[in-house]
Amino acid sequence: MAEENRKIAFICSKGDLDMAYPALVMGWAALGNGIDVTIFFTFWGMDLIRKTRQDHLEIAPVANTSMKMSMMGLKGMDNLGIPNLLGVLPGMTAFATKLMKDKMKALGVPPVSEYIQMLVDGGAKLYACKMSVDMMGLKQEDFVDGVLGIVTAGDFMDMTEGAQIIFI
Amino acid sequence: MATRTIAGKTVEVNEEGFLINPNDWTKEIAVELAKEEGIPELTEAHWKVIEFCRKDAGATGKAPTLRRITTAAGVSTKDMFALFPKGPAKKVARISGLGKPEGCV
Incomplete structure (x- = not known):
């Protein structure tokens, strides 16, 4: 062949x-x-x-229209966004990043x-x-x-x- | 569902050539399927992986993914690609008489 x-x-x-x-x-x-x-x-x-x-890549909640409260474990809040004003607070990017990393780790994603x-x-x-x-x-x-x-x-x-x- | 005769045994296979029933599998069938996958001879290293996959599938009910093999069987990614070139998890699953591995990692 x-x-x-x-x-x-x-x-x-x-x-x-x-x-x-x-x-x-x-x-x-x-x-x-x-x-x-x-x-x-x-x-x-x-x-x-x-x-x-x-190993230090991040995900920022600011201006991310798909990131909703439900991702933070708040049930039934699929369409309630994380206000940009909250997203700019110190630590919010680190928080969102940690959430995503934890979820991936739980799924066995390297x-x-x-x-x-x-x-x-x-x-x-x-x-x-x-x-x-x-x-x-x-x-x-x-x-x-x-x-x-x-x-x-x-x-x-x-x-x-x-x-x-x-x-x- | 198609049947075919491999190494003197008639077995059921799916459209991609994977054995339907893992219990039909024999070592002779593995040797034949390996040849079809371009592996002329199964060495001890090949058998180690095949045995792990059979055992793991027996416990979990599904063929292990490549990452599952590398993390749980202690065979490196490099070695897997050397032993079963071009799609190691898929190849070893077919040779081991298991279904196609599912999962993204």
């Missing part, structure tokens, strides 16, 4: 805790189905692979660092975006092991020929 293997590439551009997981979950599922996986981290998405940042390591071990190819790296003054050593390199947008286009691309 000379048939070429299916390929998926993810572009991770967000560094919020909730936006970190889509590529991790789908990338892992893809590897589990024998699909080649490439992940390109750009802008805030680089937080997923930065040693100092990856933390970001562990997930990234699983993907690397499973053969996913990880790259950081050159322009973002230059803009934020980062270096290869700021990234966890397994990040193969810092590449340009053009390089990414070359290496993802024939792949399905998902932007997050």
